[in-house]
Amino acid sequence: MSKVDREDSWLLFVAVVALAVFVVWKFAAYLGLDMAVAGPVLARLAVLVVLTGLSWRLASDIPPLGPKAVWPFLLALLWLCWWPALDFWAAKELASSSYEETLPWWAAWYTKWGLLVGLVALGYLVKKAFGRY
Template sequence: MYKIDGEDRWILFVIGVAFATFLACKFSRYFGLSRDVAGVVFSWMAVLAVVTRLCSTLKGDFPRLRPSKTWPFLLALLWMCWWPALDFWAGQSMAPSPGQAQALPWWGPWYARWGVLAGIVALGSLARKILRHR
């Protein structure tokens, strides 16, 4: 069996970067985002995946990091990862027309995003408490 040593690790790094770039391009095309916005969303979701894995790994040492306790907050962070895409889509839906003010979609204003975020955390925490008592 082939063993990867220090001299061959750069090959794995290049393959990993190429694969991540390919996924980001497909992600951009699938959701209809520009590449820079898709890169930001994709990067934040990768950070969220690392945080989720870290919570799962450390759940034995830190009981408050168990997935059963953190999922409402992780779900709220997932919602926040998509905010740059929501900005992009809101900008795309507002076609410029002379002399007429365009209304933002429901997700456009800051208070709608923060309201949904608070709702995710509140409803998720309530559901966690209800399911814990059963």
């Protein structure tokens, strides 16, 4: 049997942190985001993955919490995950065009909240129209 030494456990911690930083850095570079923005986006996506997995796990015990029942809510949460990136891209666009002082329509609060509510409402409407649950 092998025993993990407490003196070597910091190496695993450093490796996990380095891997996490590398993933955030590559994600940020791929989407043209800042590291300070990519971190919250990935953290929100990770929470969404956990909530989806929890929903899947609870589907047999509590059917109203299963993925078939809450997929519109999960889809709206996916949209919510990208709000920091939208704000970053909008600020980047504002910096490049000095003549316009308002946010682009796709980063404005009414678009974000309207699409969030619309995704939930339309999702449950589609579920009601085509589903039996």
